[in-house]
Amino acid sequence: MKSPVYDIAIIGGGINGCGIARDAAGRGLSVFLCEQNDLAGGTSSASTKLIHGGLRYLEYYEFRLVREALREREVLLNAAPHIIWPLRFILPHHKGLRPAWLIRLGLFLYDHIGGRKILPGTTSVNLKSDAAGKVLKANYSMGFEYSDCWVMDSRLVVLNAMDAAAKGASIKTRSPLLSAARTGKTWQLQLLDKTGNKTYQVEARSLVNASGPWLDELLNHISHTETKEHIRMVQGSHIIVKKLFDHERAYIFQNEDGRIIFAIPYENEFTLIGTTDKDFHGHPDEVAISPEETDYLCQAASEYFLRGITRDDVVSSFSGVRPLFDDGKSDAKAATRDYVLKLDTGKNEAPLLSIYGGKITTYRKLAESVLARLKPFLPGMGADWTETSVLPGGDFRPDAFDFSVRELQSRCPVLNTKLATRLFRTYGTCAYAMTDTIRDRKDLGISFGQDLYGFEVDYLIAEEWARCASDVLWRRTKLGLFLSAAEAEKLDSYIKTKVSAAEQISPVTDEEK
Missing domain, CATH: 3.50.50.60 (FAD/NAD(P)-binding domain)
Known part of the structure; x- marks a missing residue:
């Protein structure tokens, strides 16, 4: 045929x-x-994991891009409320950085040029009395708080x-x-x-x-x-450390070199810090964070946090290459x-x-x-x-997440609250069908640790193209931060056995050979 x-x-x-x-x-x-x-x-799996307008792009007069991105925040929030949710950002201020009037002007534009309807607007914040200021150095007494969104990028x-x-x-x-x-x-x-x-x-x-x-x-x-x-290849790297604060807001920090970094709550137990911006001249397959980038991110965050951050605090890191259009600008951070x-x-x-x-x-x-x-x-x-339109699993109201988790547990009482929450956060309403045949604990299948069971892995193989442990642990989930090397190896062996058996049943078709 x-x-x-x-x-x-x-x-x-x-x-x-x-x-x-x-x-x-x-x-x-x-x-x-x-x-x-x-x-x-x-x-696409090495981003800062934000759905955002790009506040700093206003400095480069990229108004069309910022307006489009700001409008898209709420479109995407409605399309996939399980993997995208609102996040408030604290922007500390002190003399020597961008002047306060310029920040206020930028945030005013940020609030109004994108047709914001759902997300709350900008407010001032007293860092001496607000919980967000307790982990910062004493010279940061005032700041601003604004909205963007978090996304599970992969x-x-x-x-x-x-x-x-x-x-x-x-x-x-x-x-x-x-x-x-x-x-x-x-x-x-x-x-x-x-x-x-x-x-x-x-x-x-x-x-x-x-x-x-x-x-x-x-x-x-x-x-x-x-x-x-x-294309102009620009490397962006991030580090992950044990969580530096207990509240659910993120920080955006201005650095003296004109760049900004974020410090974001990550997977409940960590803080994500990034990103760097430097030209990359190698092969994209070989991109990796450099010691200099690690030191830069540690030092930049330590300028703000009371607790100093060093290489020893880094529990994981990742790096990616942004394929920007080469517009001839000399500074990587200014490239469009x-x-x-x-x-x-x-x-x-x-x-x-x-x-x-x-x-x-x-x-x-x-x-x-x-x-x-x-x-x-x-x-x-x-x-x-x-x-x-909504994406798979996103057919519920953004404000109904907690109710939906309880609904999942009522349908499948075997699930504890932590697992039910993670499943609904990851798969949304698709979690209902995924767990539909689970009646008791044996139906969960083989345990790989950290509440990762065979039923979920089987779903990822059948529905989401997972073919090895890293697909599951780093791109379909972030459980790679928690599983041991032995557990990951056990998972990899399980997946490859399942995939091999499936491919023997459904080989490549004749017209694709």
Whole structure:
């Protein structure tokens, strides 16, 4: 049987690629997406995990980007209230940093240019009397408090992929592109199925390069018109320490070098500190936090917190490469975070659209922009639809989270409150179906530690493309912070046995070989 000709093929399983796949599939297009490793395996799982307007981008006059991002906060909050929730930020102030009047002006714009309806506005805060000031040094006596949102970044990617697949998209992980060549009005893609070590072909009418930091490298394997545009790879690193404060608000700190860092409550027991901004010239696969970045983040946070932070306090860290559009600016922190789309039609041939830059907050608008650019080549495309739709598991009111956890426990009394809360926070209403057959403790399946059981892992294998322990422990959840090496090894062995058995039953189809 001959394989189908897809309307659109997408390279890259990060937030942009999966967001485009979901939007396109919902418009009635046939969609193919390939990812060389796991979903969110690169930049999209290494963010500061914020849905935010980007307060500091106002200094660089990026008003369009900030306005769009601020508006998207509440759109995404309504779409996925299990993995996105409001977060208040404390901005301490003292002389020598940005003047108070400038901060007030910036926060006034931040409150009003994005059409805020749900999130509370900015207030002043007395750090001498407020609980947020008790962990700060004495010279910070006043500050401001404003709103943004927190997001489980890698889960946002997976939910978009799940919704795309539910609408008919073909999502192939661990399937790197080998080459893509135009054959007139279609693209012929050569791909490798790494799991089965087999090559296969896909044909599509349009091609989107959403490979992020790999964009320039991948263009060497794709037929394209020569271009002067390039990505600028900027490394952002974060450290995780035992929690530094007990309240649920975050901090945004201004540094003397003009940069800012965040200190954010993380996974109940930790504080996330980041990020750095420095140009990166290596291979994206090899990005890792440097000792200098670790020292920078420790020192920057120690300027504010009463308790000094050193390398010895770091329990984990992560680093990613932001694929920004190279706008020629010398300072990495000033490089635009806005996205740029480049359309290449060759000699009136099948279109190639390459994505430079972007940020997780504006991925949905980026997807709409991509499909608007491709519409002349795909005339059967439906209209915009994602603004008022929910992502898998998000069909409950944002203010009904606690009620929903109790509902989950009433349906499945075997679950303790800690596990029920984590399940609903991670999967939303999908947790109901996941636990529907659990009647007693034996139905939970094998225990891997930290309330991670076989039933959840089986769900992640079947529904969320999990294929190894790191997929589960670092991208579907953050339980990697808690499980021991032996427990992680036990989990990895379990997953690989399950996946191997499933692949023997459902091998790669003939048309994909």
